[in-house]
Amino acid sequence: MAGIVPGVVGVLGGGRMGAGIAHAFLLAGARVVVVERDSKSVQAAKDRIHRDLAASLERGAAGGSVDQWTGRLSLSVDCADFARAGLVVEAVPEVWDVKVAALQEVERHLQAGGWLATNTSSLSVEGLAGQLRRPERFCGLHFFNPVPASHLVEVVLARNTAQELADLAPRWVGELGKTPVVVNDAPGFASSRLGVAIALEAMRMVEEGVASAEDIDNAMKLGYKHPVGPLALSDMVGLDVRLGIAEYLERTLGPRFAPPRLMRDMVARGELGRKSGKGFFTYSLQADAG
Numbered sequence: 001m002a003g004i005v006p007g008v009v010g011v012l013g014g015g016r017m018g019a020g021i022a023h024a025f026l027l028a029g030a031r032v033v034v035v036e037r038d039s040k041s042v043q044a045a046k047d048r049i050h051r052d053l054a055a056s057l058e059r060g061a062a063g064g065s066v067d068q069w070t071g072r073l074s075l076s077v078d079c080a081d082f083a084r085a086g087l088v089v090e091a092v093p094e095v096w097d098v099k100v101a102a103l104q105e106v107e108r109h110l111q112a113g114g115w116l117a118t119n120t121s122s123l124s125v126e127g128l129a130g131q132l133r134r135p136e137r138f139c140g141l142h143f144f145n146p147v148p149a150s151h152l153v154e155v156v157l158a159r160n161t162a163q164e165l166a167d168l169a170p171r172w173v174g175e176l177g178k179t180p181v182v183v184n185d186a187p188g189f190a191s192s193r194l195g196v197a198i199a200l201e202a203m204r205m206v207e208e209g210v211a212s213a214e215d216i217d218n219a220m221k222l223g224y225k226h227p228v229g230p231l232a233l234s235d236m237v238g239l240d241v242r243l244g245i246a247e248y249l250e251r252t253l254g255p256r257f258a259p260p261r262l263m264r265d266m267v268a269r270g271e272l273g274r275k276s277g278k279g280f281f282t283y284s285l286q287a288d289a290g
Helices: 016-027 039-058 066-070 096-109 125-129 163-175 191-207 213-224 230-237 239-253 261-268
Strands: 008-012 031-035 073-076 087-090 115-118 138-143 152-157 179-184
Touching: 008 016, 008 096, 016 031, 016 039, 016 066, 016 138, 031 039, 039 066, 039 073, 087 096, 096 115, 096 125, 115 163, 125 138, 138 163, 152 163, 163 179, 191 213, 191 230, 191 239, 191 261, 213 230, 230 239, 239 261
Parallel strands: 008 031, 008 087, 031 073, 087 115, 115 138, 152 179
Antiparallel strands: 138 152
16 A cells, blocks of 8 residues: 555544545545544534535536545544544644544554554644554644645654654655655644744734734735735634644743734634634634534
């Protein structure tokens, strides 16, 4: 199977990221099993994946019908359904205890030859690996939001990651139609560390009255050719998610990653970005319903 996306891929968590990951593996030809915590969440995950597939068909990224693609999709509330998966990607919230419990539960059901990956954007892959019985079969596969439109996946290797997995993971990413960037585990990896540093400075500039959020983003888009400005991107990721990453980086790398007061206040008010309808910019919640 070397160099081939596993025939059955599991995804733990069917939120925006998990649904996007499931969509990517479906289009790569895998049978995909998504596990969520309850029946309501299962239905929401199913709706998200259907929307992603329909959008792919509309823009010509895939042929056939949504029903044909979803014929290879199953959803449940039981991790035991991962038993036949060659790879399971965990995509639960960025909370250490939640991640550890989720990964340990998946590992308990995973076949001996199965691989396990985390979609964490900031937590230590090395540290998570240390909580598992088979750390050599574990790595990071950091997908970017929105997954269907993103061309990048960060492959994060821990010291004990098996060479076979280190070789396979970038090839899987390539078969998803995306570009792998391979990094050794470090706080924030490469992408989150750089992305958060730029975003925090942009937020400090808003806080200090240097320029408006719109003008700061336009400076980066027009002057540096960034496709999305750092503040709009923070809204897309979620200010609460970015706050958690910044706090982790502050603890591990020092005060240069200290979150600005503006960011903390916005999160406290529930201004989380796209998912709440308001962040540095204002959004319609209708497109994100479900």
